[in-house]
Amino acid sequence: MANIQDYFLQNKQTILEELMSWLRVPSISADPHYRDSVFRMADVVAESLRKAGAEHVRLLPTKGFPVVYGEKIVHPDAPTVIVYGHYDVQPPDPLELWINPPFEPQIRDEAPGFPGNIYARGAADDKGQVFIHVKALEWMLRHETLPCNVRFMIEGEEEVGSAHLPEFLEESKDLYQGDVFLISDTSLIANDIPSITVGLRGLAYMEVEVTGPRMDLHSGVYGGAVANPANVLCRMIASLHDHHGRITIPGFYDDVLELTPAERQALAEAPFDEEAYKKELGVQALWGEEGFTTPERSSIRPSLDVNGMWSGYIGEGAKTVLPSKAYAKISMRLVPNQDPEKIAELFARHFTAIAPPYVQVNVKPHHGGWPVVIPTDTPEYRAAECAMQETFGRKPVPVRGGGSIPIVALFERILGLKSVLMGFGLDSDAIHSPNERFGIYNLFKGIETVPAFYRHYARLKNS
Numbered sequence: 475m476a477n478i479q480d481y482f483l484q485n486k487q488t489i490l491e492e493l494m495s496w497l498r499v500p501s502i503s504a505d506p507h508y509r510d511s512v513f514r515m516a517d518v519v520a521e522s523l524r525k526a527g528a529e530h531v532r533l534l535p536t537k538g539f540p541v542v543y544g545e546k547i548v549h550p551d552a553p554t555v556i557v558y559g560h561y562d563v564q565p566p567d568p569l570e571l572w573i574n575p576p577f578e579p580q581i582r583d584e585a586p587g588f589p590g591n592i593y594a595r596g597a598a599d600d601k602g603q604v605f606i607h608v609k610a611l612e613w614m615l616r617h618e619t620l621p622c623n624v625r626f627m628i629e630g631e632e633e634v635g636s637a638h639l640p641e642f643l644e645e646s647k648d649l650y651q652g653d654v655f656l657i658s659d660t661s662l663i664a665n666d667i668p669s670i671t672v673g674l675r676g677l678a679y680m681e682v683e684v685t686g687p688r689m690d691l692h693s694g695v696y697g698g699a700v701a702n703p704a705n706v707l708c709r710m711i712a713s714l715h716d717h718h719g720r721i722t723i724p725g726f727y728d729d730v731l732e733l734t735p736a737e738r739q740a741l742a743e744a745p746f747d748e749e750a751y752k753k754e755l756g757v758q759a760l761w762g763e764e765g766f767t768t769p770e771r772s773s774i775r776p777s778l779d780v781n782g783m784w785s786g787y788i789g790e791g792a793k794t795v796l797p798s799k800a801y802a803k804i805s806m807r808l809v810p811n812q813d814p815e816k817i818a819e820l821f822a823r824h825f826t827a828i829a830p831p832y833v834q835v836n837v838k839p840h841h842g843g844w845p846v847v848i849p850t851d852t853p854e855y856r857a858a859e860c861a862m863q864e865t866f867g868r869k870p871v872p873v874r875g876g877g878s879i880p881i882v883a884l885f886e887r888i889l890g891l892k893s894v895l896m897g898f899g900l901d902s903d904a905i906h907s908p909n910e911r912f913g914i915y916n917l918f919k920g921i922e923t924v925p926a927f928y929r930h931y932a933r934l935k936n937s
């Protein structure tokens with residue numbers, strides 16, 4: 475069989491160039507200004523899929539951005555893998571903190587024995603990781619080693635909550651017949667400690683508006699006599715956690731599934747270096763819910779965070795003003811069995827109830843998503859485990875991730891299909907942050923691992 479390493483040696487530059495052409499498209503789904511670019515990105519992905527040898531490649535319309543489809547059916551009786559990923563990206567701001575402009579990819583950090591990182595918005599989340607699957611398919615088709623049927627579902631609205639995808643899934647049940655979803659949109663513990671994500675947190679995302687006086691006021695003439703909605707909002711938000719780091723919304727923890735000591739013990743097997751973690755993040759100390767470790771706080775426990783806040787004057791210099799309104803965007807990460815809609819309601823009720831009489835509160839829910847836990851005693855988990863064992867030379871550790879991919883729970887609910895979260899990024903890739911990157915090592919390790927997954931999956935499904 476042809477050696478994939480030789481293929482990398484001969485094609486490294488062309489492969490990197492093709493990924494860079496993906497990274498040059500500013501497919502920011504959240505910003506209406508970039509609408510055309512998001513559509514163009516769908517075409518770019520489709521073109522690469524065609525070039526790789528996928529068949530029936532086309533854009534499937536949704537009520538939002540299209541889904542890129544492509545397939546390769548090798549045999550009607552072979553198991554079918556559906557590759558899911560997203561071609562949209564998060565907004566790149568704050569722009570001034572980027573070393574290279576976010577949509578002008580650059581390779582840096584090359585060192586002896588380390589091929590460097592590719593810096594651009596979307597490099598790891600999720601273009602680089604979707605690209606892995608396209609190149610892996612290309613390699614398997616060139617060498618006639620594809621043992622499974624494959625279908626692609628690459629969407630363009632993941633970063634804004636996949637609002638139109640549930641309806642799309644309902645309508646596409648016939649097309650998307652398959653056995654399992656294969657998703658690379660998560661991270662490894664480290665390049666020498668491979669891992670497979672077996673859980674994702676859910677999400678309830680809220681926006682709040684606090685209104686005080688009916689217009690902005692002079693902060694000297696009125697300050698001290700009229701409640702400032704910015705001050706009030708800060709106090710309300712501060713009250714959402716108690717001194718034990720627990721969330722104070724009544725009923726918030728009612729449905730939280732507590733792990734058994736044995737389950738917590740098993741998760742604690744995943745290596746974690748608290749000192750390195752603090753150093754990496756530039757913090758002197760950590761914070762969180764009492765009674766839980768840092769990895770637990772960011773995976774098996776729910777959380778509540780302000781994602782953005784604004785009010786009053788934020789331009790250059792000082793303007794004395796007592797603002798009329800203050801706003802915040804607040805996310806709650808959920809764990810099994812919390813229901814995103816129920817949590818959104820509990821939040822709205824509580825936030826309204828704690829509003830003092832001198833302000834009015836308006837709460838608006840944004841997107842949400844269900845948490846996921848993935849069993850490990852399945853052919854697909856074992857296939858991913860065998861594949862990584864083979865290419866990384868070490869058995870991957872199951873870990874529960876803290877992020878969300880809202881659609882994964884619905885793959886099971888709507889299509890009855892489980893997912894494998896075999897991601898190749900690193901937590902240090904700075905996804906959603908300035909200077910997002912993806913390791914070139916990780917890119918090629920991914921392209922090498924995916925064909926091994928197909929091989930093991932075909933074997934385990936047939937036995």
Ligand code: BES
Nearest residue numbers: 599632633634635659660661875877878
């Ligand atoms: N790829 C991430 C999710 C992720 C990252 C999971 C790292 C596990 C480890 C995904 O693109 C993402 O950012 N999801 C959003 C969902 C939201 C916008 C609805 C998130 O988690 O904030």
Ligand code: MN
Nearest residue numbers: 560599600659
């Ligand atoms: Mn992603």
Ligand code: MN
Nearest residue numbers: 564599633905
């Ligand atoms: Mn993301």
